[in-house]
Amino acid sequence: MEDMSRDEKRLLRHLRRNQTVVTEKVPRSGHTLLQRPTSSSDFTASSPNETNAKQSGATNVTGTTGASSTSDTTGANSVGNQQAAHTSFPAVLPPLKLGNITVPFPVVLSPMAGVTNWPFRVICEQFCPGGLFIDEMITARALVANNVKAWRLARFAPSEKIRSIQLYGVNPHFVEKAAQLIVQKVHPDHIDLNYGCPVPKITRHGGGSALPWKQDLFREDIRRVVRVCAPENIPVTVKIRTGIDADHLTYLDAVQIAQDEGCAAVILHARTTAEYYGGHSDWSAIARLKQKLDIPVIGNGDVFSAEDALDMVRQTGCDGVAIGRGAQGRPWLFADIQHAFAGSDERFNPDLGEVCHIMLQQAHMLVDFYDGNERMAVHDMRKHTAWYLRGFPVGGAVRRQFMECESIDQMKDVMDHLDHSLHILPGHTGMPHGRIQYQKKVHLPYGWLDSRTTTSEERTILFGEDPLDASY
Numbered sequence: 001m002e003d004m005s006r007d008e009k010r011l012l013r014h015l016r017r018n019q020t021v022v023t024e025k026v027p028r029s030g031h032t033l034l035q036r037p038t039s040s041s042d043f044t045a046s047s048p049n050e051t052n053a054k055q056s057g058a059t060n061v062t063g064t065t066g067a068s069s070t071s072d073t074t075g076a077n078s079v080g081n082q083q084a085a086h087t088s089f090p091a092v093l094p095p096l097k098l099g100n101i102t103v104p105f106p107v108v109l110s111p112m113a114g115v116t117n118w119p120f121r122v123i124c125e126q127f128c129p130g131g132l133f134i135d136e137m138i139t140a141r142a143l144v145a146n147n148v149k150a151w152r153l154a155r156f157a158p159s160e161k162i163r164s165i166q167l168y169g170v171n172p173h174f175v176e177k178a179a180q181l182i183v184q185k186v187h188p189d190h191i192d193l194n195y196g197c198p199v200p201k202i203t204r205h206g207g208g209s210a211l212p213w214k215q216d217l218f219r220e221d222i223r224r225v226v227r228v229c230a231p232e233n234i235p236v237t238v239k240i241r242t243g244i245d246a247d248h249l250t251y252l253d254a255v256q257i258a259q260d261e262g263c264a265a266v267i268l269h270a271r272t273t274a275e276y277y278g279g280h281s282d283w284s285a286i287a288r289l290k291q292k293l294d295i296p297v298i299g300n301g302d303v304f305s306a307e308d309a310l311d312m313v314r315q316t317g318c319d320g321v322a323i324g325r326g327a328q329g330r331p332w333l334f335a336d337i338q339h340a341f342a343g344s345d346e347r348f349n350p351d352l353g354e355v356c357h358i359m360l361q362q363a364h365m366l367v368d369f370y371d372g373n374e375r376m377a378v379h380d381m382r383k384h385t386a387w388y389l390r391g392f393p394v395g396g397a398v399r400r401q402f403m404e405c406e407s408i409d410q411m412k413d414v415m416d417h418l419d420h421s422l423h424i425l426p427g428h429t430g431m432p433h434g435r436i437q438y439q440k441k442v443h444l445p446y447g448w449l450d451s452r453t454t455t456s457e458e459r460t461i462l463f464g465e466d467p468l469d470a471s472y
């Protein structure tokens, strides 16, 4: 107890006094991740390096789809969504059609730089076979330059059913070339284009969420990638924000361009660049897109619980739900959503022992991801560990010990001294965590907002500066 913060101690006392506050049911079967290993070999994952060729039957996966009716729920997301709240769609989603491929269960792991590499995607997919799990963004120019780190991101585990890659770029030449290389070498099932990144390093070069403002460039990037992918039947989607700020909204014309140019779906993170991650995303914008477009609309922003996912579907009528921060340290959220969409109130509430097992499994896969470099794997695990431990009353000292680990054995040592029967304290499930940042000054190239098309001078300046390493 002495290591715990005041809040943790208070919540633990409350939990002991009133055990009934933890009401979620914990299914023990069907999810192999929650079965403890019997030996360390249980953790080894085959390296995807040699298996990047598309496996037969990879595109049409069979899996569970949401079915039957859902119980009435009130979610945290009703605030800030009053505009959309009057509309009510049934929260039962059919499989998501992305051009030629079918996503049996229309829930998407939103791409996150430094997070959604193949080990994390495998963990999420095991909780929800049949979903779509998108790779973190990869910079087109870095792929073309044969950058080792960029190509490492373009790997898949053999178990991944839909091989989904996100590309980032500004210069249409590099974006097209990168798409060609990806198609030839990796044979993905789906390519998403990143037009939602708000970070200054990207937007000041006209990339990410700044790019849809320049309609000619946006159209050209998409057209070139669709042209590369069409002969291989690879669907292309775009992920966008609502605009640069409230006075410079881009999403309505951007999605029209995307649809006209042959995109298979759009993913809307319903915030502007200026909003960054602050406040609440405006789900009414997702509802508006649904009314405008023929292609599927995948809603994104502030889904932290199964109830939030139900609310988003009911309020917007979207065809799929994409989850970013809500999955950090909570990969079982995908299973919760699967249960919720099937009308079940079953939710995961893993104990610490089960979560440690997931952490070790991910750490072992990360060693493969980093080509055997355990130190890099364990360092990469640090942020995940902090997310996994959120809400567990383990105290600051334990968290610090994990942050100092340099090997998986050291992680195991720390784990051996924990009470594996602990559960996440009430109030820590389904709440926003991870990146919560507020209104930011938007950095754009000089004169960017003067016109909706690029001048030749602007293109010359931009394309020289398109950053090689464009991580979030």
Ligand SMILES: Cc1cc2nc3c(=O)[nH]c(=O)nc-3n(C[C@H](O)[C@H](O)[C@H](O)COP(=O)(O)O)c2cc1C
Pocket (backbone or CB within 6 Å): 110, 111, 112, 113, 114, 115, 136, 137, 166, 194, 195, 196, 197, 239, 269, 300, 301, 302, 303, 322, 323, 324, 325, 326, 434, 435, 472
């Ligand atoms: C750490 C982090 C990294 C991200 N990296 C990417 C990225 O590589 N590509 C992208 O399109 N969006 C990226 N995003 C945005 C998310 O995909 C998502 O759109 C955003 O977090 C809103 O969804 P959420 O409220 O479910 O988190 C990132 C977000 C976070 C927090």
